[in-house]
Amino acid sequence: xxxxxxxxxxxNVAEGNPLTxxxxxxxxxxxxxxxxxxxxxxxxxxxxxxxTGDNLVKGSYGFEAEFNKxxxxxxLKKPSALVSDSALYFCAVRDMEGSYIPTFGRGTSLIVxx
Amino acid sequence: xxxxSQHPSRVICKSGTSVKIECRSLDFxxxxxxxxxxxxxxxxxxxxxxxxGSKATYEQGVEKDKFLINHASLTLSTLxxxxxxxxxxxxxxxxxxxxxxxxxxxxxxxxxxxxx
Numbered sequence: 395x396x397x398x399x400x401x402x403x404x405x406n407v408a409e410g411n412p413l414t415x416x417x418x419x420x421x422x423x424x425x426x427x428x429x430x431x432x433x434x435x436x437x438x439x440x441x442x443x444x445x446t447g448d449n450l451v452k453g454s455y456g457f458e459a460e461f462n463k464x465x466x467x468x469x470l471k472k473p474s475a476l477v478s479d480s481a482l483y484f485c486a487v488r489d490m491e492g493s494y495i496p497t498f499g500r501g502t503s504l505i506v507x508x
Numbered sequence: 509x510x511x512x513s514q515h516p517s518r519v520i521c522k523s524g525t526s527v528k529i530e531c532r533s534l535d536f537x538x539x540x541x542x543x544x545x546x547x548x549x550x551x552x553x554x555x556x557x558x559x560x561g562s563k564a565t566y567e568q569g570v571e572k573d574k575f576l577i578n579h580a581s582l583t584l585s586t587l588x589x590x591x592x593x594x595x596x597x598x599x600x601x602x603x604x605x606x607x608x609x610x611x612x613x614x615x616x617x618x619x620x621x622x623x624x
Contacts, residue, residue, distance in 0.1 A: 426611050437514065437601050437615035438552075445611060484551070494540065494605070496613065500551040 396421045396489045400499035407475045408507050415470040415502045417459075417485030426488040427468040428496065429459055431481050438484060444468060455479070475506045510536045512604050514616025521592055521623055529587045529619045531602030537582040538604035542613065543575075546599045558585050592623040 397420045407413045419425055426445055430438035442453025449461040459470045470483060482503050486496040511534040521527050531541055540559050544552040556572075558564040558579035566572045574596075576588040585604075589596055599620055603613040 428612050430615070435517075435599070435618065435620060437512075437618040438603070440612055440614060443612050488611070495542070495554065495557060498552050503549075 396425075396487050396492060396497045398485050398487050398497050398499040400483075400485055400502045402502050403500075404503045404505065406505050406507065409477050410474050413472050413475040413479070413504065413506070415483050415485075415504060417468045417470065417499060418466050419468060419485070419487040420466060421487055421489040421492070423489050423491035425468075426490055426496075427459075427461060428486040428488075429453065429457070429468075429470050430484045430486065430498075431455075432484065432501070433481050441470070441483075475504075477506045477508055480504055480506045510534075510604075510606065510614045512538075512602065512614045512616045514602050514619055516619060517617055518620045519622070521621070523593055523623055524591055526588055526590045527592055527621060529589075529600055529602070529621075531585045531587070531604065531616050533583045533604045533614075536604075536606050538585075538606065539582075540605045541579055541585040542603045542605075543577060543585075543587050544601045544603070546601060546618075552601065555587075589621065592621070594623045597621055597623045 399418045428443045429441040432438045444461045452458045482501045485499040488496045513532045515530045543555045555570045556564045556566045564577035579585040601618045603615040605613045
């Protein structure tokens, strides 16, 4: 079985400040991990993924995420938030040895204040 | 990156009618396509998974006779909402996964269905 938890429904941050959106996961084997962003009335856009290798993954729009195996986490980060980063963020996991169907977290709404 | 096109982006229909939503992978062949439903301020609910040339696999609680899925080619899947009712109003999103190599799925723009 695989699962994802995004413990925060909403994250508020001031423009220019660093942001973190949290994600923890559970899989039987090794994980594939993903972050997606969704703007209002749009589909999901792929941001970044962790497959193997370096624990720090860099993605689109200046976002990065750090894979931490001991804490089973894959938090999304950005050093300096922009108002245009305000959106809904989804973390997803797939078990490498299991189902090819990803499991999504419930989403975290990021609000960046000017 | 890979592009998935979903059409229409918005549709309004009368109760009792059927609506077809198309999902196309424009620049890659999709082994598998997924159909999701999203309620306001909620996560994605997987409705079904379709593989080219075979019957779709529906998640528990999803009526296969109401939500007809056809995956006739490696680049096209369709979702038909039959005899639509107001409670079917929702945001429907498709995603597609490449045949090999890349592990992530790519998403369409979504379709806002309103049944009046």
